[in-house]
Amino acid sequence: MEVQNLNLTLKVWRQKGPKEQGHFETYSLQNISPNSSFLEMMDVLNEQLINEGKEPVAFDHDCREGICGMCSMYINGEAHGPDDHVTTCQLHMRKFKDGDTITVEPWRSAGFPVIKDLIVDRSAFDKIMQAGGFVSVNTGGVPDGNAIPIPKPNADEAMDAASCIGCGACVATCKNGSAMLFVSAKVSQLALLPQGKVEAARRAKAMVAKMDELGFGNCTNTGACEAECPKGVSITNIARLNREFLCAKFVD
Amino acid sequence: MSNPTLLKSSIGKKLLMSITGMFFVLFLLFHAAMNAVHIFSPEAYNEVCEFLGANWYALVGTSVIALGFIIHIAYGTILTIQNRKARGADRYDSEVRPASVEWASKNMFALGVIIFVGLILHLWMFWSKMQFAEIANIPLDAEIGASSYADGSSFIMYWFSKPWVVITYMVWLVAIWFHLTHGFWSMFQTMGLNNKTWMSRLRCLSDIIATIICVAFAAVIIAAFCMSL
CATH class of the missing domain: 1.10.1060.10 (Alpha-helical ferredoxin)
Incomplete structure (x- = not known):
């Protein structure tokens, strides 16, 4: 089946450590399969960052089938992104359109301090x-x-x-x-x-x-x-x- | 309360909010019913005012209402401050409000502030010149032209002939309506008196009660304004 791959702009929260000041970094990603999951897209981004000699984005993940509760991103203003009743690992890239800018933030709450980038305690x-x-x-x-x-x-x-x-x-x-x-x-x-x-x-x-x-x-x-x-x-x-x-x- | 630690807990403080809130809903229902009398018979309304004037039982009632307001406002403020602290200093860059989340539920404190300001104005316009003036021996405001402290009808006719008062009260009533639509079902939820079956019923009842209260108040004001034209 012919599927159109996505070119995306990512606005990702980067924070070196719990006490450091965080900021948004913007990355562009090409040729993302709409059938990949959000975390697989993040993996592609990290591969790209590693190849460029940059530090990959730290994020929590484990089972990648929606049962462990580890993944935890605030995507475009919603916890676990724009789909209902799914975790971030179950969120598919087909929920986004070609050319979209996606904002990715960590959980923000005093009870969950940021450890690094998108990982919270x-x-x-x-x-x-x-x-x-x-x-x-x-x-x-x-x-x-x-x-x-x-x-x-x-x-x-x-x-x-x-x-x-x-x-x-x-x-x-x-x-x-x-x-x-x-x-x-x-x-x-x-x-x-x-x-x-x-x-x-x-x-x-x-x-x-x-x-x-x-x-x-x-x-x-x-x-x-x-x-x-x-x-x-x-x-x-x-x-x-x-x-x-x-x-x-x-x-x- | 017999249990001192209850009020230290989050749920205990919320319980106090819901009990005082429940009390206000009953008070507002009574107040709206009493006002509605004015549409049909200003004389009958004045008799109600007379009954609730500077009598010991009416003064006790007023004190209880005042105490209720103080508790509701004080705990509402404490809870809001705690909640802002719990939210943390960092805010989301983008945030989406899910469709199922009522606008009022996220703005209860702001609505409360509007209601409080309206309340001060309302107390100044009526209570300070009626029951309070009578017990404090302040002479009747001559401009209003009331025949006695309990001549509530004259007060209504005087104030609600002014367009700015009518508009201010309408804004106030809209804020009260929003506050009640969330507050009414929310108090049952806080008291633990809610489940899957009753959730939608209580939410529907919230809208009905809030609408009845606000429409009754608005009708009296609009009727008075129309009569003054």
Whole structure:
């Protein structure tokens, strides 16, 4: 099949280190296949930079199939670019037109400081998880999977919440730098299931406390996070988190 | 609050915003209903004003409303400052607002500031010359030509015969409308009283409530302006 390759101008954020002043660099790229992914296009750019003896652009990536949550670019004003429900690695160059100028920025949020170029430090999410995003189990024999009956709607909702890959697009998109969508997904996936219910109150309190402590903002229910989430995690999870948290606090 | 740490948490502060917000929606519904009486009968409206004049219960009510406003504004400001800090110093070069994100939801603080300025003007025009003037023994403003402190109808007819007042109030009402369309469903969300089924219902109800309130207020103003012509 005949496809027209793209000639593009890239405006990429370059920053040497966490404390350095960053700036935009403009690069032109020729002959990019519309069937390549955004990250493959970035690979082509880096090859070009290396051949020219310049420093390649640093960016996060790992599985390149939309499940690891590593890739993290803010492309033309949107987290993970102009397609819905995809991560940057799943974004195809056919979403762009020949001659386009594409602006590529790192996640910008006080909770996610830039490490280098397009790489940001998302270890704050790990700290929130360590505060309560788990189920305590005694080691021993493997329990029978069907021993505890779980209603199908609950299982489905828990699964939808569990689809969160922790990429941080919600924080990056939120005008308040709030991590509520992430925290609510992690609280919901466990609070909806009997195994997670036992520690639900402690979990909600601990994870919200850690989120506040790390300086993430306060949710104002704009819903921008939900719109940009590559996994389509719903803000109804935030309502559930509020419910879980407030109930837990009023019980105290 | 029995739990001191609740108000330190982000969700606790937001809960306070939603409780005071809920209270204002009820207050505005009452205020709009009370004003609407003026379209049909200025005498009946004055009787309501008399009932809510310089009486101890009306003064307690006024104090509670004032306290509610102070909490809503103070916490709104604290949350906004925290949010700006959390956003960080670096801004995006390009940003796209997703279609599903309401404009009002991103501008609640700015809308709040407009509403606050309008409120000061409104309090000066009516409250300071009515209930406040009565308890503070300030003589009636002769220019307005009201027969008593509770002659609300004369105040309405005086102010809303002026085009600049009508226009200012319309701008104010538009800001209130936008603030309410996001605020109403948002408070249920913050209280945790929302799910997939109720999300669209509450959003729809937000628009309905905001429209009812603002149309009722606007109708009284336009009616008064037309009568003055």
